[in-house]
Amino acid sequence: MSTLEIRDLHVAVGDKEILRGVNLTVSAGETHAIMGPNGSGKSTLAYAIAGHPKYTITSGAVLLDGEDMLAMSVDERARAGLFLAMQYPVEVPGVSVSNFLRSAVTAVRGEAPKLREFAKDLKNGMDALSIDPAFAQRNTNEGFSGGEKKRHEILQLELLKPKIAVLDETDSGLDVDALRVVSEGINRFRDTGDTGVLLITHYTRILRYVKPDFVHVFAGGRIVEEGGPELADKLEDEGYESYVKASA
Numbered sequence: 001m002s003t004l005e006i007r008d009l010h011v012a013v014g015d016k017e018i019l020r021g022v023n024l025t026v027s028a029g030e031t032h033a034i035m036g037p038n039g040s041g042k043s044t045l046a047y048a049i050a051g052h053p054k055y056t057i058t059s060g061a062v063l064l065d066g067e068d069m070l071a072m073s074v075d076e077r078a079r080a081g082l083f084l085a086m087q088y089p090v091e092v093p094g095v096s097v098s099n100f101l102r103s104a105v106t107a108v109r110g111e112a113p114k115l116r117e118f119a120k121d122l123k124n125g126m127d128a129l130s131i132d133p134a135f136a137q138r139n140t141n142e143g144f145s146g147g148e149k150k151r152h153e154i155l156q157l158e159l160l161k162p163k164i165a166v167l168d169e170t171d172s173g174l175d176v177d178a179l180r181v182v183s184e185g186i187n188r189f190r191d192t193g194d195t196g197v198l199l200i201t202h203y204t205r206i207l208r209y210v211k212p213d214f215v216h217v218f219a220g221g222r223i224v225e226e227g228g229p230e231l232a233d234k235l236e237d238e239g240y241e242s243y244v245k246a247s248a
């Protein structure tokens with residue numbers, strides 16, 4: 001059973017402090033939703049955990065199963081079992097989806113998967129997410145529609161089987177069918193009980209499919225309110241204004 005612990009995390013970009021003391025614990029089998037207004041620092045939290053060099057940790061700790069994540073390189077964090085689906089997935093020209101995914105699996109496992117086994121896992125993953133088989137030969141994310149990029153993120157999740165998955169707005173830009181397919185992918189994965197999911201989202205729409213155990217409201221670089229799934233409905237009705245004022 002894995003646990004990600006974020007303790008009093010402070011993060012700056014340049015000399016601007018963005019995260020101002022984030023405390024959050026995510027365990028395997030749990031789904032946590034983070035909701036909050038634009039610019040409140042949600043993606044910053046995701047990048048800081050994943051080890052993006054632009055984000056300077058000024059104080060606090062991030063532990064995965066008691067191990068200091070902040071002392072690890074980006075690769076080491078991925079090998080330790082951390083996965084980040086980015087809000088804006090990057091294009092990798094000249095590298096096919098199939099090669100990209102096989103390299104990612106090799107990097108995370110520390111050895112290359114057998115070709116035949118990998119081809120089978122890839123096909124099953126693509127089928128489950130209703131991804132056209134021709135995508136395996138396309139350049140990674142190049143010219144993908146918004147929804148195609150997001151499905152590709154979930155395909156990575158299925159193949160990499162991380163301990164903790166941070167999904168930054170994986171629901172944005174999805175049509176209703178894609179939202180269902182992507183949500184089913186997340187659920188399949190979460191229901192194994194081996195993975196904790198941290199879902200950053202603006203919309204309660206996805207939370208109807210992927211039921212969160214906990215909802216956290218983010219404002220001004222910290223968590224200002226916590227509750228169960230009912231909190232998401234309250235946010236939809238009332239917005240964030242009262243939280244933004246309180247955090248200023």
Ligand SMILES: Nc1ncnc2c1ncn2[C@@H]1O[C@H](COP(=O)(O)OP(=O)(O)OP(=O)(O)O)[C@@H](O)[C@H]1O
Pocket residue numbers: 013018036037038039040041042043044045054087
């Ligand atoms: N690399 C960066 N360079 C400069 N400023 C940054 C950088 N990353 C984040 N910021 C600033 O930090 C603040 C928080 O940004 P962040 O992307 O974390 O917000 P967010 O909560 O994910 O917003 P959204 O809901 O719009 O995705 C913003 O004011 C943003 O401009």
Ligand SMILES: [Mg+2]
Pocket residue numbers: 042043044087168
């Ligand atoms: Mg964001």
